[in-house]
Every structure is written in structure tokens, then in C-alpha cells.
Amino acid sequence: MTDAAFDHPEQPESNGDARLSGDGQRASLGPPLPSQQMADDATAPSQPARNFCPRCGAPWDPSWDDCPHCQRQTVVTASNAAVTNGLRLRTGLWLYFLLLGCSLIGSLLLRDTSVDEADVDITLTVAFAAIVSIWTAGTWRTLRPILSSWSSWRWCGVGVVVGLGTFVVATLFIEGLVAWMGIEKLSYSPPLLEGGYGWLTVILTVCVCPAVFEELAFRGVIFESLRGIMGVREIVIVSALMFMILHLAPLNFPHLAIVGLALGILRVRSGGLYPCIVAHFTHNLLVILEEMRALT
């Protein structure tokens, strides 16, 4: 079938987009649409009947209010955008650098011998918790599914086992470092006990708060900010490495990376945050119990 309205000597230069080859598409569609006759006779500069969508070039049906092809593409693109833009990368990076600043301010304060170390520790913990809480509140819509994932409770038992495993790995590593390089082992409870605080404060400051807020930060906000721009495997690795770096102890990097990876894998497999919090709490609690045993 030839159509005089479409026999033009100047064809548009193909740029590889199949949608531009209107003739090829129409030829395979069978009989022309009813509105085609109006376009054939249209010579006056008035708006012709619509035969093709002006946005995507798809053949138009007169009964349509909107093009289903563009609309579907917009919906698909929008849903992809929702996944990729759930949390932006900069949200996670800002949180990380704020927490880094918090740690560095604490390090600077600790260099001043007139400042009580226990007060600095507690202030740092409170500041850390406040920053993470603000970020969690701001990203609540994204974090709510993982925080309300009740099916992950059965994974809490797995979290206890993971916490025990990471404690064993960390202890072996640190004992090896102490034996090989003669460095002093870091203790967390003596500064707080010497500052007049009890074991309850030690457990809250060293076990509960780091478990809850570090997991909210790394396996929560930062994890979700990386989703959409990399695969799950890369997200676990990157969040583990950022967790490792924030502790600012290069000699502890290897075992911190292992802990971070274990917590990341637990986060992915369980689909929730509570097993990671339980694992982290178990790890830190075992550290404090070890210190308690050494002190008594």
C-alpha cells in the first residue's frame, strides 16, 4: 500500500532509534486507523487528527485519553526512580562524616588531661545517638520496613551466635597483636568505673548504645543510601568497610572488617535490623564481661 502523504523524498536521518521509522512500524500494523483519512486530506494548516503520540510516536487510538506506552514507561521509570532515589548516597556520606567529626572532637577532648575521660565517653555516646536519631527520623519512610520486620525475630537467635563468633575472632586477633607487637589492649570499662559510674552505665554506654545506633547508622541509613547504585554484595562490603574505618584504629581494621561483613550478611539474610543489633550487643557484652572477669 502506498500512501501519498508519506512518500517524501527526504527521509529523516536514522539515529538508531526504532521509533523514528514510522513507515516501518505502520506497515506492519495492518489496516490504517480511521483517523488516517483525515490526515491524508489535511492540507490546511489546522491541527490534524491525532494518529501518533507526540511524545513517543506510538500509533494513536482515538478512544485513548492518554498514551498507554508513555504512561507505562513513566510508571516504570518512576518506580525505578523510587528504588534508586529511596535514599541518596549523600545522605549516608553526610551521616558518616558527622559521626567522624563527633569521634574526632572526642579524641581532641581526651588529649586534654584536665577533662574527665568518663564524661567525654558519655557525651560522645549521647552525641552519636542524637545524630543517628535525627538521621533515622529523617529517613523513617525508608527504614520503617526493616524496623517493623517482625519475621526477623527468629533471626535474633542467629544474631547471638554471630555475636559470639565475631567476639572469638576479635579476641584472637587482638591477643595476636598484643603478643606480636606488644601494644596495650584497649579497655572500655575502667575509665567509666574510675569516673564514678556503675556497671549499668558501662553496659548502656558500651553495649546498648553502640549496638543500636551503629546498626541504625551503618546497616540502616548507609545501607539504604547505597541501595539502587550497587548490588547487595557491594553494599555489604562498602558498609562494612565504612564501619571499619569509623573506628579509627588501623591495627584493628582486619577484625573490624570481618565483624562488619558478618553484620552486613546478617542484615541481608534476615531482612531486618534487630538481628544485627542483637549480634552487635552480644559482641560488646562479651567484651565487657571479659573485662569484668579480669577486674574482679
Next chain:
Amino acid sequence: MSKVICPHCNAQNTEGAAFCEACGKAIPTSSTTPRVIEDNETATTATGQELQAKQLRQMSRRAVGPLIFVGIVNLAVGILFLFVLEGSGRFSMSSADCAALLVVGTIFFALGIWARSNPLPASIVGLVLYVTLIVVGAVLNPESLVQGIIVKILIIVVLAKAIQAGVRFKALKAEVASRALCPVSAQETPVEG
């Protein structure tokens, strides 16, 4: 609203229409020069998208050089102080600090190797680690901040641009995949009657 005349069938179309409503052919832009894709735009054709993806991939792979460079420098300094200048007095460094340098150098080197296949995550971790080290160094010894500041700024800029290119590359892939889910083809056209 101004009208656009289709050069193929002379039909009138509304301004901004990409395809003629009468004949379905693409309406060329008024510019006679090739359409230039700006930084924040996505190419509309398959060839353009391929070229754009290739360019973004090349930009994100630029992180390999700085990461390996920083890794080698840290490793070299750590080895130098640990084995060569050990016990030489003024230029000595504790074994713990040397070990720390070696650990950091190894991590940067490993990130550089990883960046060859997966530039985006390696660049993110590399930038985070590098900025952390600079900030910590500045806090412990403020004079160290200005030492080699031009090189430090260059490395940070290259890593940041690599991350930006990597994120745009992923977004481009997602957009191309979403368009592939809804191709405009004869098979999908609901012809009635």
C-alpha cells in the same frame, strides 16, 4: 501556544512535540547542529546511550590511578620506616604506626585493584578512607594538612568525580532497562476493530 510544522507532512503540531501526530515521524529540532547531551541529560538513542555509558564508565575508572598511588605511597613509607630507618633516631617511627601505614596502604592498593572491575564502591570507600585519614592527620598534627595539599585536593576531586560518574552510569543503566520493559513496537500496539 505556538505551533510546529512537520517537515515531512506539513501538519501542524503543538510546540515541544517530539513526533508528528499525523505521520508519526520525528520532528527535528530547529538547531542544525548535532544535539549535544548536557551533563545531566540522558541520550535518547541506543547509540547515544552506549556512548554515554562508555564515557561514564571511563570516568569512573579514573579512580584506579589515585587509589593505587596512595596505596603504594603508604606501603613504601611504612616499609621504609619499618625496615630501613628502624632505630635511626630522628626518623624512626613506632612499629605500631608502621604497621598501621602498611594496613592502610594495603587497603588502598586493594581498592585500586577492585576499582578496575567495580569502580563505584571502590571509589566510595577510597574517598571515605582518604578524607578520614586527612582529617585525623589534621587533628593530630595540623601542619600535615598543608603538606602536599595540591595532590590531596587532586586525589579527592578525581575520586569524587569517579563516584559521580559511577552513580550516573547506574542511573543510565536503570533508565535504559526501564525503557526496554516498555518498548514501542508493533506487537504492543492495541489495534481495535
